Amino acid sequence: MTDVAISAPSPAASADRERLSAIGFALPSFLILACVFALPLALLLGVSVIGPDGLTLTHYRRLLGTPYYLGVIWNSLRLGLLTTLITFAVSYPASFALARARGAVRSILLATLFLPLAASVIVKAFAWTILLRSDGVVNQFLMAIGVIEDPIRMIFTETALVVGSVNIFLPFMILPIFAVVAQLDPRLPEAAATLGASPLVTFFRVIVPLTLPGIIAGVALVFSLSVSAYVVPTLLIGEKYPTLSTTIAKAYLLAREPGFGAAAGVVLLAIAILVVALSARLAREQA
Amino acid sequence: MLTRLAILFAWVAAIGLALFLVAPLIVIAAASFSPTPVFDLPIGGGSLRWYARIARLDGFWPSLSLSLEIAFLSTAISLVCGTLAAIAIARGKLPGAGTFATALVSPLMMPGLVLGIALLQYFRAIGFTATWSTLLVAHLIVTLPYVARTMIAGLARFDFTLVEAARTLGCTYPGGILRVMVPALAPSFLIAGLFSFLASFDNYPVSIFLADVRTKTLPIRMLQYIEEAPDPTLAALSTLILLGTIVLLVASDRLVGLHRMAGTAD
Numbered sequence: 001m002t003d004v005a006i007s008a009p010s011p012a013a014s015a016d017r018e019r020l021s022a023i024g025f026a027l028p029s030f031l032i033l034a035c036v037f038a039l040p041l042a043l044l045l046g047v048s049v050i051g052p053d054g055l056t057l058t059h060y061r062r063l064l065g066t067p068y069y070l071g072v073i074w075n076s077l078r079l080g081l082l083t084t085l086i087t088f089a090v091s092y093p094a095s096f097a098l099a100r101a102r103g104a105v106r107s108i109l110l111a112t113l114f115l116p117l118a119a120s121v122i123v124k125a126f127a128w129t130i131l132l133r134s135d136g137v138v139n140q141f142l143m144a145i146g147v148i149e150d151p152i153r154m155i156f157t158e159t160a161l162v163v164g165s166v167n168i169f170l171p172f173m174i175l176p177i178f179a180v181v182a183q184l185d186p187r188l189p190e191a192a193a194t195l196g197a198s199p200l201v202t203f204f205r206v207i208v209p210l211t212l213p214g215i216i217a218g219v220a221l222v223f224s225l226s227v228s229a230y231v232v233p234t235l236l237i238g239e240k241y242p243t244l245s246t247t248i249a250k251a252y253l254l255a256r257e258p259g260f261g262a263a264a265g266v267v268l269l270a271i272a273i274l275v276v277a278l279s280a281r282l283a284r285e286q287a
Numbered sequence: 288m289l290t291r292l293a294i295l296f297a298w299v300a301a302i303g304l305a306l307f308l309v310a311p312l313i314v315i316a317a318a319s320f321s322p323t324p325v326f327d328l329p330i331g332g333g334s335l336r337w338y339a340r341i342a343r344l345d346g347f348w349p350s351l352s353l354s355l356e357i358a359f360l361s362t363a364i365s366l367v368c369g370t371l372a373a374i375a376i377a378r379g380k381l382p383g384a385g386t387f388a389t390a391l392v393s394p395l396m397m398p399g400l401v402l403g404i405a406l407l408q409y410f411r412a413i414g415f416t417a418t419w420s421t422l423l424v425a426h427l428i429v430t431l432p433y434v435a436r437t438m439i440a441g442l443a444r445f446d447f448t449l450v451e452a453a454r455t456l457g458c459t460y461p462g463g464i465l466r467v468m469v470p471a472l473a474p475s476f477l478i479a480g481l482f483s484f485l486a487s488f489d490n491y492p493v494s495i496f497l498a499d500v501r502t503k504t505l506p507i508r509m510l511q512y513i514e515e516a517p518d519p520t521l522a523a524l525s526t527l528i529l530l531g532t533i534v535l536l537v538a539s540d541r542l543v544g545l546h547r548m549a550g551t552a553d
Binding site for chain 2: 015018019021022023025026028029030032033036037039040041043044047090091093094095096097098100101108109111112113114115116118119120121122123124126127128129130131133135136137167170171174189199200203220221224227228230231234235245248249252253258261262265266268269272275276280
């Protein structure tokens, strides 16, 4: 395209050439996506339905037909739902304060979001094991202020799991919501008030619909991340709370049951795809 | 009145959230100076001995250099491929550009562990078993979505006619790219590189299935230390990793500003 002005090719030929160069630019990424993402996932689907004597649904029947594994799936969903609900409940109001903050306050608040986001998940999960130990900081604090007399067991409980999970995935909820809230026109509530709307009506009829794209993005991201979390349940609750992720890891690393592990992987993948598809659809309906 | 209460509530939520987010980071830094082998807070005198012990952790140096190599190389390759793809998407001449953009970002939302077992099966099936190379190739799909997301967002705001304008004013085409496009995109490029590097350096769920006994990345090694014998040495190591992250973040903030990262996190 460097000699367009000199050789003046026909418009059709130049459009073809631009399309070709665009395809050339996209090709390396396309190849990575095809060879290191799409093909492996397709193979995984294959492994999950192929047994010693041809096609089989044994692995899925074991996964979806036994109460134990239904409980495992529910554990994953429950962790995802609780984490999403709590992170949303805190992030939504907080993002309005963040959007109003100016100067040093805003910088400090943003730093408290980015540092944990950039910090290693293993480091953070490990920190919670220290915080929640029976001789840990939280217990010492609660005893010091007299809320409890003896240390209570927190680590390896569902509370520990949810607290850690909320802590690790919070930034993924607040950032997309903040990005939308920060763009709200501050004159909108005034305009609504001028037109006679009460603050509550303004909130539910004006603010919430306008911030919905950020909410959808945050909810989809946090749910898909927390439903498949592995490090958090491993360090904060362990064997007591088997999830799809820990089941997959066990099937591959300990039990050597790749077919069953693959089937569990496909179920987890299906949950993730469902969330992505649903959020994309909701986002489109919004637009 | 109601509005004031709402604003107060929002501030309480924001401050509570900020404290809650930094609490584990502060605690781990404090515990790394513990004077005793349990995680005591260094009230009335700390100790630096745990830092001296990091170097003696079993297999620490090979794991650190492996993680750095994989993170650097996968980030470099993803930056080149992802930026080229983002340019193709932004110029609007690519057939199916919208779908391709969605597909490029989609691995971010996929469970890492599932990707890990899928890659394990796949590499075995095609006979690709050199651990170091499989880790590098696998980390491309970990890092590429971060680059693609940030660069697509960055390029969406870039006006390509500026390059043409530079040429009209006497720049060569490469000169126009270099003097107009590169400076305009440098912030996005830097942020893409930062997040991609951190994503690779911290990755556990994909690496765990590809590592072998002698080739273990740092996160795998750390989880192993934590499960075997957690002592303040790990808090010291975690604190050093945190410090490294802070240095990277502060440097990026000085160069391009943190607020840009918030804008790209959608």
